[in-house]
Amino acid sequence: MFTSVILAAGMGTRMKSKMPKVLHKVCGKPLSKWVIDASKAAGADKVCAVVGHKAETVKEVLGDVCEFALQAEQKGTGHAVMQAIDVIKNSKGEVVILNGDTPLITAETINKAIEYHKNNGNQATVITAILDDATGYGRIVRDNDGSVLKIVEQKDASEEEKKINEVNSGMYVFDAQSLVYALDKITPNNAQGEYYLTDTLEILLSAGKKIGGYAISDNDEIRGINDRVQLNEAEKIMQKRINEYHMRNGVTMRNPESVYIEDGVEIGNDTEICQNVTIKSGTKIGSDCVIGSGSMLDRAVI
Template identity: 35%
Template sequence: MTASSPAETAPLATVVLAAGKGTRMKSDLHKVLHPIAGRPMVEHLMASAAELAPARQVVVAGHGREQLEKALGDRATIAVQDPQLGTGHAVQQAEGALQGFDGDVLILYGDVPFVSAATMRAMIDRLHGADSPAVVVLAFEPADALQYGRVIAEDGVVKKMVEHKDATEAERACTLCNSGLMAVRSVELFGLLARVGNANAQGEYYLTDIVNIANADGRTCAVVVTPDADEVAGINSRGELAEAERRWQERRRIRAMAEGATLVAPETVWFAWDTVLGRDVTVEQNVVFGPGVSVADGAVIHAFCHLEGARVESGVSIGPFARLRPGAVLEEKSRVGNFVEVKNAVLHKGAKANHLTYLGDADVGEGANIGAGTITCNYDGYFKHKTVIGPRAFIGSNSALIAPVKIGADAIVAAGSAVSRDVADGELRLVRAEQLIKPGWADAFHDAMKRKKAEKK
């Protein structure tokens, strides 16, 4: 688009259809709120649409609308379709929310989450083409046309739209299929919808009929064809949800490697929608990234780790078998090893916890060493408390740091200690019961038990 393009200057509204009951999902969760890569599918769609800076966003809901209202908040106006009489009828429900709006309208589907911003822009650009089409339809050519509605077109101009159930054999032979997505000017949209009837096999008001009505008026209707059929794949079942997740993960892995990360076994690495990996990051087998993770250049994530809501800085080593929970921050060249869990805690530069440790609600100073089996006892049953460990402190194995507590710089906590009071800088803290020594006691015990066992035979 040029700076003076009408498509660039005209305001935009999006209408997302999400009124279906989603019965094939067999779920109490609204269909469009089912996550892909840790993000509800409707959020994927709205994020792409947001790149076009829409002035208004309307979501047409029916069953489960309360869930949509809670999830979307004030980011979209919820229009209600009840009863549900087809896609044309669904779009009509957005008329009130678009009252007084003069611009372009993109009609999208909440269960078709991966339409790119580039495709949306192409539709809007075509709407402002020299022939000024009344409607722009997004079409695709799948490997198998199945039950999709058909777009009968010549040279990019739509001659007819027909649902599969109403199509002739000749029309079904056409491989150009309707995605359902459309772009229409607001000044024309609702006038066209008002003329849609329901004399069809389903007895519904089809959105596609606005194309046939505009054609009958002598108007031009245009088609934009996406080269990627996966972009417009709908999700209606758990199986289709899993397939969408698989496709998304495959593409994300390819992107990660193209951007300079090493994935030792790419098919076993699972990303979230917002995972950020730097250059020369190495990710070994069976690593899962939940939402909110960033990993800086040169870090190594060893096998079987799970990260969520964490920031990993350059040169850090994690795992194997480590878990980083929300609020975990590992600064440059720090390390957590096998079976270490970190939650809402910072490990400063060079700090390390190599084995079997829980660090929750903690601040671990630069160069500190946390011995195997150490835990920060951060919860008293009612409130969370913080543990602060100073620079270069050494925490011996199997220690319990009972928060709130501070361990000073260069301090040493002896192995097996349960520390409930602050430890000063450079201090040794040893908290153990006195060891009793009874020579020969174990031998006498074993002899007695062996005699007793023999008497029972």
């Protein structure tokens, strides 16, 4: 059992949209709902979404799928997590911090990160990725024993540190009480006057706590969505995952790259899906059906 805190308060100005970024959809489901569902599938007993920009709209769309905490003013990631302090204080075990704009994160990765965290006796574990081009990301600086010494942002990195290709995903696993301790001590000592969640790691290190780094195997899982181009890229990846799920469950697709299936579709085995087909959420298709080329099904029952 663990608690998941999902940061979903940002405005997302680069989306150029009246709608909050975390409500934009990938394969028929809001970005933040993918993260909530991954948390629940991984076994979270509590999920708390920290909302801010158009909070009431976000809460209305997501409904009762999780608890909510309000970040009325956006004062940094550390400040966002502080708004969920009551949930964190009452947590048993670990607290996993996730981002509401990373829909590709999976339950399997969340579980593996928690397992790594426990097995290594960490008080905090940074979920990391190894990138060919790490430009723009915070670099993970490790000690000789593999533990994390610090995270260095691109603008602050030395030439040697810029050569590091292991980066911070912005997702973490914390021991609940260690997180409470560190949040109580972070301060907005920076030009932006913000509370940074990464500062909690330095506080824990200064207190002699162990910080680890879990490198994920699929870098797509840390993809954050900031604009419509990245939204489209994430949807293509998710579309491939959904289609492969159905094919492995006995559905034939003649040209899967041309088939668009949203989340929440049921398809029986030995059904054939022809090319250029769109199947929207809520559709139920039985076994031994043929869905002809160019079909568009919306909450259909076949």
